[in-house]
Amino acid sequence: MIEMIRYEIYKLLHKPLVWASLAGILLFVGVMEWRWVAPGYAAIQADVNGHREIILDFAAIKQNQEIAARYAGPLTTETVKEILDTYLFSDEMLKESGLDPERQGHYTHNLLYDTFSQHGFTTMAGEWNGSTIEDIYGQTAPDLILGYSAGWEDTIYAIIYCFLSWGCVLVILLSPLFCGEYDRHMDALILTGRQGRRKVPLAKITAAFIVSVGGSVLLIAVFFFTLLAAHGVVGFESSVQLGEMGLLFNTPYMLSWAQAFGFTCLLLLGAVTVLTALLLVVSALSKSSFSSLVISFVLFVAPMFIPWHKLPYILNLAGCLLPINQMQVNLLFSFDKIYLGNLGLNVMWLALPAALAAGLAGILWSKRAFARHQVI
Amino acid sequence: MELRIENLTKQYGTNIAVNDLSATLTCGVYGLLGANGAGKTTLMRLLCDIQSPTAGSVSYDGMPIREMGDRYRALLGYLPQDFGYYPDFTAFRFLMYMASIKGLSRGFAKDRALALLEEVDLIRVKDRKIKTFSGGMKQRLGIAQAMLGDPRVLILDEPTAGLDPKERVRFRNLISTFSQNKIVLLSTHIVSDVEYIAGSILVMKKGKFIHEGRPHEIIHSIDGKVWECMVPSTTVPGLMERFNIGNLRSEGDQTLLRIISDEKPLESAASVVPNLEDLYLYYFSEETQPASL
Numbered sequence: 001m002i003e004m005i006r007y008e009i010y011k012l013l014h015k016p017l018v019w020a021s022l023a024g025i026l027l028f029v030g031v032m033e034w035r036w037v038a039p040g041y042a043a044i045q046a047d048v049n050g051h052r053e054i055i056l057d058f059a060a061i062k063q064n065q066e067i068a069a070r071y072a073g074p075l076t077t078e079t080v081k082e083i084l085d086t087y088l089f090s091d092e093m094l095k096e097s098g099l100d101p102e103r104q105g106h107y108t109h110n111l112l113y114d115t116f117s118q119h120g121f122t123t124m125a126g127e128w129n130g131s132t133i134e135d136i137y138g139q140t141a142p143d144l145i146l147g148y149s150a151g152w153e154d155t156i157y158a159i160i161y162c163f164l165s166w167g168c169v170l171v172i173l174l175s176p177l178f179c180g181e182y183d184r185h186m187d188a189l190i191l192t193g194r195q196g197r198r199k200v201p202l203a204k205i206t207a208a209f210i211v212s213v214g215g216s217v218l219l220i221a222v223f224f225f226t227l228l229a230a231h232g233v234v235g236f237e238s239s240v241q242l243g244e245m246g247l248l249f250n251t252p253y254m255l256s257w258a259q260a261f262g263f264t265c266l267l268l269l270g271a272v273t274v275l276t277a278l279l280l281v282v283s284a285l286s287k288s289s290f291s292s293l294v295i296s297f298v299l300f301v302a303p304m305f306i307p308w309h310k311l312p313y314i315l316n317l318a319g320c321l322l323p324i325n326q327m328q329v330n331l332l333f334s335f336d337k338i339y340l341g342n343l344g345l346n347v348m349w350l351a352l353p354a355a356l357a358a359g360l361a362g363i364l365w366s367k368r369a370f371a372r373h374q375v376i
Numbered sequence: 377m378e379l380r381i382e383n384l385t386k387q388y389g390t391n392i393a394v395n396d397l398s399a400t401l402t403c404g405v406y407g408l409l410g411a412n413g414a415g416k417t418t419l420m421r422l423l424c425d426i427q428s429p430t431a432g433s434v435s436y437d438g439m440p441i442r443e444m445g446d447r448y449r450a451l452l453g454y455l456p457q458d459f460g461y462y463p464d465f466t467a468f469r470f471l472m473y474m475a476s477i478k479g480l481s482r483g484f485a486k487d488r489a490l491a492l493l494e495e496v497d498l499i500r501v502k503d504r505k506i507k508t509f510s511g512g513m514k515q516r517l518g519i520a521q522a523m524l525g526d527p528r529v530l531i532l533d534e535p536t537a538g539l540d541p542k543e544r545v546r547f548r549n550l551i552s553t554f555s556q557n558k559i560v561l562l563s564t565h566i567v568s569d570v571e572y573i574a575g576s577i578l579v580m581k582k583g584k585f586i587h588e589g590r591p592h593e594i595i596h597s598i599d600g601k602v603w604e605c606m607v608p609s610t611t612v613p614g615l616m617e618r619f620n621i622g623n624l625r626s627e628g629d630q631t632l633l634r635i636i637s638d639e640k641p642l643e644s645a646a647s648v649v650p651n652l653e654d655l656y657l658y659y660f661s662e663e664t665q666p667a668s669l
């Protein structure tokens with residue numbers, strides 16, 4: 001069986017289009033790593049002896065972390081006000097830099113200032129506008145923890161984009177898994193072999209999951225270790241609502257970045273499992289590699305264009321559990337918990353049974369379809 | 377050991393490819409003759425259980441092959457008409473892959489693959505990628521993979537297509553040696569291949585067997601229907617329109633014609649002993665694509 005799996009992996013990967021796709025995703029991962037994680041795009045404009053000074057990349061990350069450490073802990077309106085007051089540039093300094101204090105006072109300063117500025121705590125002049133944390137964050141406000149969040153948020157953002165691309169690569173890679181044999185007329189030889197209807201499809205399915213799930217784990221690991229190297233684990237306990245980009249701003253309950261990263265991994269691996277199962281079935285049922293590629297691509301991408309949020313709750317939730325929507329993790333993060341009595345359950349956990357059910361159905365259905373395939 | 381075909385039918389829409397066939401195959405080499413579209417390939421696919429019959433059944437030693445499943449496939453070797461392969465595999469790697477599909481142990485598979493590559497004269501190119509092979513080399517590799525598991529039932533769909541005369545002789549000898557205590561069924565358009573190695577011949581037309589028996593027995597069925605005559609070469613075009621002409625050979629301004637006809641075609645024609653080619657032409661003269669003889 002191991003030998004068969006090795007043959008199937010060899011067959012899967014040994015194609016020019018696959019090599020081109022893998023080269024493409026590697027390049028994309030490299031760019032995303034460089035642009036978002038290490039060093040990322042960190043920039044600080046600091047007041048140094050009355051002059052605006054710009055600090056970039058790792059030095060900016062270090063300084064952002066130092067500033068965040070000063071205010072780390074439960075978020076209060078006073079903390080917000082203090083941060084905005086402390087890092088507001090003087091009118092003279094903004095004018096010296098060619099900026100209009102009345103319109104551009106909120107211009108990039110540092111991570112925390114920018115976060116609260118973008119979340120709606122400032123006027124155009126960059127001063128506190130009087131909003132309280134309850135006004136901005138609603139019922140989650142009392143639970144929020146402030147800290148350094150850029151490393152986690154940027155990493156999750158980069159991973160999401162890489163997985164959307166990885167999903168497309170998987171479509172190219174796995175859509176011909178079974179029907180490629182029909183195209184090459186190998187189906188007749190395989191299906192007349194003693195192991196052709198049991199072990200061969202199982203080997204193909206195993207190879208597909210090794211490549212898809214294995215590749216996904218590798219992708220996550222690369223980003224995670226880069227995050228550790230560039231930012232460390234600092235800020236892991238801070239709240240996802242306080243991210244500068246607002247990636248998970250709509251999460252309706254307190255969640256730390258470490259928890260969010262864990263749920264992101266769960267959602268991405270679940271999405272890849274469901275996608276792999278879908279590709280297996282389409283490949284086994286399709287007449288040719290081309291039709292399988294087209295159908296798979298449409299089934300993967302089309303749910304992105306459906307306004308699920310306008311549908312009833314259950315359909316919306318089901319739609320968000322489809323691979324491409326699940327890969328955009330923020331959709332599921334925006335759902336409130338499901339309460340079973342007093343026990344609140346994050347909907348992200350639904351990805352687990354969904355992946356198991358879809359994976360099992362995909363395995364059984366594709367194996368059966370291939371074994372019963374009529375050679376023509 | 378017997379392979380029994382009972383009332384086997386395969387229908388695609390309104391087209392009946394195999395029509396209520398019944399036969400029993402025991403040890404030996406069977407040649408399946410028929411024009412394109414006669415149903416040979418469909419019959420072979422049904423015997424390999426890679427197509428489901430519309431009606432009827434195939435059983436091996438009394439057990440339906442569908443029920444035998446993997447046990448039947450362990451006894452089966454098959455070369456399809458469209459032989460599939462992986463272009464980037466070497467010949468040896470391909471055979472080892474096929475061996476894993478057939479459930480052969482690695483040690484046995486290695487020895488058997490090398491022996492078969494030797495038999496089909498591909499041993500020197502065993503490490504070359506299949507995409508660099510000629511059509512004949514690919515066909516020989518296909519024959520080797522079919523024989524890899526030392527099958528009890530060997531089904532070969534047009535195995536000599538693309539082989540040159542020397543390779544065909546080598547193939548015939550290989551099958552003759554291999555076929556001891558086995559059932560070998562091969563279809564071909566090359567009548568002489570069947571004539572040399574087949575102990576029995578099944579003639580198929582429009583999904584039915586119209587003749588089955590030993591070569592000399594079924595050839596007897598057209599005794600008195602094959603004629604030869606010498607005619608002026610200028611009359612040949614007219615005669616070709618009127619009669620079913622087998623061979624013709626020019627000798628100066630005269631031409632020797634071999635005519636297949638129920639009645640004596642010309643006064644000068646003399647009845648001759650028929651052969652399998654004549655039989656083929658007798659039954660399939662109306663087919664649009666002539667056979668390779």
